[in-house]
Amino acid sequence: MHILSRITGALGGVAVLAIAGIALSGGAAADSKEGSVPAKPTFTKDILPIMQKKCQDCHREGGMAPMPLRSYEDVRPWARAIKEKVVSRYMPPWHIDPTVGEYDPDPSLSDAQIATIAKWVDSGAPKGNPSDAPPPRVFPPNNTWVFGEEPDLVVTSAGFEVPATAADQYPKVDVPTGLTEDRYIKWMQVIPEDPTVLHHVLIYALQSEAATGGVRGVKPTQGSNSLLTEYARGNDGDIFANGTAKLLKAGSKLRFSFHYHPNGSKAVNEHARIGFKFFPKGYTPKYLISTKGVSSPASLAIPPGEANARSDAYFRLEEPARLVSFQPHMHYRGKRMALEAILPDGQPQLLTDVAHFVWTWQITYAYKTPPAFPKNTVLHVTSYHDNSAGNRENPDPTAFVGWGDRTVDEMNIGWIDFYYITDQEYADLQKQKDGSPKATVATGSGRQ
Ligand code: HEC
CATH class of the missing domain: 2.60.120.230 (Jelly Rolls)
Structure with a gap:
């Protein structure tokens, strides 16, 4: 699930390599960080472990992707498309020049993994020995809070009728949080009722110009109407590292700014909810994220x-x-x-x-x-x-x-x-x- 989660303020060890120069280089290949390319790759031994690690977060029953990639039977018909999408680095979705910067999470495939998939497809996509297969990966049920606890506050938008077919719709809905005191956010996550119609939703905090709440060394840059989070493909939650937080103020409202895209098959009454986990009352983070x-x-x-x-x-x-x-x-x-x-x-x-x-x-x-x-x-x-x-x-x-x-x-x-x-x-x-x-x-x- 971490692939879908934006882990903000990650506590990393390795330096970010900043590359000087305004000239934007083309999509040069990354160095092969992970593994080597087997002589005769098979599904069970070489491909399934990659699918489990890099694809199944989305490509499984009830996931956001159109088809599961769990078994050989799932994967085999898609072999050519898989090769094409991973070689072009369209899948897994991570659309940067991989030679610039270091990220966490980084769901991308290494050059060796891409070469392994390509070689496997080119050699007829053999299944291999069933006993080589790792045990199936187990996933939490869909529509669960992914950061391991229940939220302290859940704010739900009013329902919106999305027809089966129509132009895209962009409703904005304001909902009071009901907060009576300022709270610092530890994590937040959006769960849509029906992900098939929700292209994305931006969630803003409507609140007076944020005071720094005693956070030192900072200016109140988390201004009024500041963006709190976005739910979209590839991004459904934020968790903040210790020492950092976003602020939700007493009396604040949330503005849900939706982009609905009718799914073409059935009308949906969609309402999204956002869950917040707060730091304990009285806790003041060292840094306020803007x-x-x-x-x-x-x-x-x-x-x-x-x-x-x-x-x-x-x-x-x-x-x-x-x-x-x-x-x-x-x-x-x-x-x-x-x-x-x-x-x-x-x-x-x-x-x-x-x-x-x-x-x-x-x-x-x-x-x-x-x-x-x-x-x-x-x-x-x-x-x-x-x-x-x-x-x-x-x-x-x-x-x-x-x-x-x-x-x-x-x-x-x-x-x-x-x-x-x-x-x-x-x-x-x-x-x-x-x-x-x-x-x-x-x-x-x-x-x-
Ligand atoms: C973050 C979620 C996510 C991850 C991770 C992901 N996919 Fe996808 N994939 C999707 C979605 C959603 C679509 C359909 C929309 C699109 O093509 O952008 C898709 C489409 C595809 C398609 C094209 C299907 C078609 O109809 O042509 C292929 C092939 C594919 N994925 C393979 C992979 C492989 C292989 C991996 C792992 C190496 C992977 N994907 C990882 C979400 C994901």
């Missing part, structure tokens, strides 16, 4: 037929800060989005390059070790949209496209989760780094 949508609506002007329309958005860090995660958001014409840091001395560092953006997947890329930046670093989001006929998702290459809510309009939002730290903490993180003279991104962990 979510910021870095976008530039005014500069988004995509001419008809343009295959590579670029737009840029910037956000300046007012204090030293650590970056927890990045999630690109675009629509049909979204093609690529990259995040870089421009350090106060002007030096750019590429942090993440979502080189193969797929608009139906809104994936959060959480850094294994949240990189730290000095005050006045500018985070720069570069978006590319493809409005040509060559983009198979494009509903109308003759249209001039600008910013808007509908899927046929566009957006260029880079959602970032980050928290401010003190100058001293930044200096300490810098000291902890093992000496690369050029690296300006502090990568130490464990200071929280």
